[in-house]
Amino acid sequence: MAPRIQSRSVSNTLLPYLTSTSSSSSTTSVPSLFSTPSQCLSRQFSATAAPQTKLRRQMFEWLSTEGAALKHHIPGETNYLTRLKQRGGSDGPDSRRPFPNNQNFISEPILSEELRNEVYNRVVTKGQSVRVVSVDLGIDMQRIAAVVRLVELEQRQRKQGKPLALPYARAIHEMVPTTPLAEQGERQQFHEPINDLPAHPLTGTQIFYPVPESRSFTRVEAGRVFSAAPAMEHSEAGAISHPSDLAEKIIENPNATGWVGKGDNRRQILQPADVRIPHPHLVSLERDRITNPKERLAVADAHAKRLERQDAAEKRRRERAAARREQMQTIVSPEESRFDYRIKDTVYTAETTGKDGRAPWAIGRRYGVPHRDRTRGEVKIPTRVDA
Amino acid sequence: MVLRIRLARFGNKHNPFFNIVVAQARSARGAKPLEVIGTYNPIPKRPTNLYEENANARPYKEIALDRSRAKYWLGVGAQPSDPVWKLMSMAGLVAPKPTTFDKA
């Protein structure tokens, strides 16, 4: 498949018919607003008509007049088509929209190089937790993890002397809006909203659920209604003064969310937003602030302690999972072999293989079941690559 | 009749994959065995070069094995074939098979 989108071949074929200004053969021409499109047709000694369609002529005319503003980027500014379309001021929210017809897509800022390095320093050098860095700089936690990975990879590649695309990187950072790193003493500009609540499919339904007016119906109860779980006991409901009380309990022990349904229909009860957002501890902090508006230091202290506790719990959980994984697997590296052997412990019983040994979830290839690996609609390429 | 612990080839052309099975010695390779006790993927996988610690790591092959069933079948006299013997000796279930060189 040849790369079709190359202006090179196009401008070459046009060269006899166009002046250098309108051919836009990037390497020899100067962008100029003064060239007249009629020059394109000035082939005085030729009898044959120029093979230019009307549209083509119009295009080159547009490119040499209005479109010339888009030819080169303006460092530190976006240069989108929308800017041309709205005649007046170039600045404003509209200058961030790449597509004139689409009101709902804006070009979001990217992390500047300094901010990226700052994130890496805080996480790797200073050893701050991802959660803390995320709240401080207003960057999503997944993004922070990605930045750390990428900066590490970059450092390694620099060390190995692999080729880098530095001029390209500089050009992109000039074209796209960026979130700069705050100067010393200034407030860091937040990069993106960090407490996004994903809309759960269960909440898509409309449910008619009568509640006595005298009863307070909170988010916790709404979640139970959506997942068709029975209402809580009065004593249980009374213990929860605010939905964020649940959050801490669930962070300590994720299995504390109740379950409904049996067999294949078994599912977790839908939790309130206070539990499902990425930074539930911020809600607790706000609540502390509301209850003790005057004791700032004490609130901050309690918050730091809470964070520490939650981090420790999460760390413990992760370590336990890693240990379990480790236990399941032994790695043997024989001297005479070129390979390592990873031996995984499995259990072959009626539960894991099915009564007839043909259960679809059984480990290993199965007998007496037709192969579906070539049937239509099956995904035949890898679905994941392990890192 | 002899019971054997042996490999049964699955997978496609140029893409072998083995079940480790317990079967009667005279039964066909593709026939239904008495029991499947594990799998063996002979295609080596390469650790990704994304991490520093993987820089000098060797490629690895994956084995899955039910140790308790393997012990049981060995205890009742099932004989591992040579390739399975090699795999089981790495898992520590049997002593490595002495080579002819060692015997001499």
Added chain:
Amino acid sequence: MRNRASNTLSKGKIRQSWSKYNLYNLQRFRSPPTTNRTFFQQKWSAKAVSRAYHGEQVREGQWKRMFNHRIRSVIPMNASDLAADDGSLASAGRGSGLETKDGDATYQNRRIPYTHMAFAPLERRLDVAIFRALFASSARQARQFVIHGAVTVNGQKMRHPSYLLNPGDLFQVEPDRVMFATGTPKDKAERREGRLAQRKPEGEEESKEAEEEKVEEESKETPKEDTKETLKALMQQAKSIMSSGKDTLPAKRKQELRGFQKAVRRVLSRSASSTVLTDSLEAQFSELTLLLNAKRAEKKPEKKDEKKDKRRSDDDAVASKGDEDVEVSSKLSEAFEQAAQGNDVDASELDDEEFDTLKRALVQMRDNPIDNTKPYATPWRPRDYMSAFTFIPRYLEVNQNICAAVYLRHPVARPGSAEVPTPFGESVATPAYGWYLRRRW
């Protein structure tokens, strides 16, 4: 697969491409008319128009299998709002919430543009993600990169453009390919140079050596007075390199760069410490920066005075600015001369800005060298009309230096914005989504 993704003007379809034809089509695109057309016709044309942009390389059947009517969305939550209200306010009264004085001010009433997300599953594809990360100038080119083995996913080569990225996957394209895709293409003369260089690399080396010899001879011949001139010229060249933007002709720019390179070499050849003409740019660079750094370190304590001096001079000598410039550069050149002779330099005579300019010029020369063997025009420049298409959606985190990106999560809609980049407005997105809602297969 045959490539039908032409940017014809007569059809006026918008593609995932940075071509100027596409830009023109994008500029003159009008949403299909809806008056006097049946709902079916509206949906049909909306679908046709949006499929020409979204995954035209994907067969219709394949896409229909990927389509999902359920659209991911998120609501940004405010922690203080959550803390202030446990949700009972919304269900109080008769179940529709207590009426507040400000009306619905507490709740966001910006709509979530769900239908703009109809083609979100396609953004998971590897080739589309490479295009979105600005590593290729079109989705077709991205596809080619994948097929030709220039792309790795999580450090392993991936040759399937239709690989669906999972959240957390890291993909990387060879930097040279990216520079080729996004850089200005070579012109005729440059291509010829490249061909010649390829044909007889030995001859090239010889000529290089000859050139070096010439330089050496020059340096031997030039009397001591000329060194000053050279250094002055060096500074000026550095300045012009940094200042010249898009207005200068590329050819002229190249000449300037070559001249600068030569001048640097000449300086280096004269410095006592340098091991005669260092061949590689890297070595040259480190040599020169070493000289500069040494002087800088000495200068630091005097920095403040110097700045004051400068301010004063700025105040009284706005009119004679040109003279001052000359003076400064001559100072620099003197210092350079001294450095070249291996003496210690009285650095207080030097200007900070001068250093910066020279340093930046050197860095640029190292990072963006002239190299005929590259498939793009060197020194690298972004291709024309590129800036009109450059944006990086939020679901990707890109490191341009190594041309790697992480697919963070699936694209989502949020109040007022959708993360799937689509050039079409509501009047196209909604009927197109409607088309796929109904199962016709």
